[in-house]
Amino acid sequence: MIHIILGTAHLKSTPGKCSPDKKFFEYLYSRKIVNKVYAKLKEKGYNVYIDVPEEDLKITSNQELAYRCKIVNNYCKKFGTANCIYVSIHVNAAGGDGKWHTATGWEAYTTRGVTKSDKLADCLYKAAEVNLKGKKIRKDLSDKDPDKEANFYVIKHSYCPAVLTENFF
Numbered sequence: 001m002i003h004i005i006l007g008t009a010h011l012k013s014t015p016g017k018c019s020p021d022k023k024f025f026e027y028l029y030s031r032k033i034v035n036k037v038y039a040k041l042k043e044k045g046y047n048v049y050i051d052v053p054e055e056d057l058k059i060t061s062n063q064e065l066a067y068r069c070k071i072v073n074n075y076c077k078k079f080g081t082a083n084c085i086y087v088s089i090h091v092n093a094a095g096g097d098g099k100w101h102t103a104t105g106w107e108a109y110t111t112r113g114v115t116k117s118d119k120l121a122d123c124l125y126k127a128a129e130v131n132l133k134g135k136k137i138r139k140d141l142s143d144k145d146p147d148k149e150a151n152f153y154v155i156k157h158s159y160c161p162a163v164l165t166e167n168f169f
């Protein structure tokens, strides 16, 4: 039986992760999506967990990512790395430059090169094509698979297949 670990994005105290008008907070919206996905997967009978359900922790932004990986990797040790997957749910509302970005769509990242995470990303892209009709699905087809590649800390340092998704709304 597969164990699905859902990753929330950032903490309340993470700087710069909100819209310029301060009405949209990535940590908050991510947790809303994660909670919905969690409930759906539970309903379908999956083993599902959330890495950091708390909105804030008494740790710095630097410590946060290592803390998340430790949680994910503890599940891997407990249930077996081959039996776990990690899906980190981010919301790309602000581009990090303080301006409001109007792009809508969806994209998923794996670490660079061919890894077990590519298979997971493929599944997510297939599901996105079916379920996000009319929305932009962003792909990088230069390496013959649809996912984009970046060595984000949480997907690089998780033992199990791990994908980071950016969900526009």
Ligand SMILES: [Zn+2]
Pocket (backbone or CB within 6 Å): 009, 010, 026, 090, 091
């Ligand atoms: Zn983010």
